[in-house]
Amino acid sequence: MGKQSSNLATQLIEGLCSFLRRCICAILSAGSLPRHVAFIMDGNRRYAKKQGLLEGDGHRVGFTALMNMLKYCYEMNVKYVTVYAFSIENFKRRPDEVQSTMQLIQEKIESLLEKESIVNQYGVRVHFIGNLKLLSKPVRLAAERAMNATAHNSRAMLAICIAYTSTDEITNSVEETCKEKMNELGGNAADSKEPLIDVADVEKHMYMAVAPDPDIIIRSSGETRLSNFLLWQSASSLLYTPRALWPEIRFYHLVRAILDFQRNLASLETKLKQC
């Protein structure tokens, strides 16, 4: 009886929260909504330390926070979400830490394919973005399975940056562009008077060519650096850096970021009119 009434109370609270979120969404929809929001999920280990948890448990709570945030974004019709899950620099951490984070990531990739996951609820196509050759075989295979299984989804997109840094993405793209041009022009490349490469050529080979540039980048834990994340794509992105550690991130942080984005857009439009 006690358990039944507590389940009912939980359902009522969840229903009320979902209703309030829909009301806030309707209000925010009066202005422009972002198409693409990207997240730097910083502060998981600090959260574990603060709460007296094991280091890896910070990342577990962080994954739950990510699932909630994806739900809020897709409810708001934000079509593209990108997350920085593991940078190439992160491979320099203690080997046992890298291994346990990778194990968790593999487990969570597999959970994304379960019937009741956010990915299936919202028809999300998943892309893994980065130098996937650097991943261990089980993680790479899990990532490939997830990309194949969701390839037909088109309502929303989730880009998971893993074994990623922007400088690696740009270098790889320039290399691919050069190879393409050499194939096209052969021995005549050196004699050409025209520029051989333009911005569109390089952009086409970026791992992130699957999505438009992010409108907003949210970095948790109050850090105001981009840490080699989407450097090419962030020229016009709004950066929002709440003090909350990633596992503490909530719906109101997203609302605040969208309000800042709308204010910023309004002042940009005024400036353009004055030009």
Ligand SMILES: CC(C)=CCC/C(C)=C/CC/C(C)=C/COP(=O)(O)OP(=O)(O)O
């Ligand atoms: C499938 C999928 C998307 C899984 C994601 C799981 C997850 C939450 C990974 C975060 C990994 C990471 C290195 C976060 C940065 O916090 P930190 O470890 O650097 O913590 P700190 O900033 O406190 O040092």
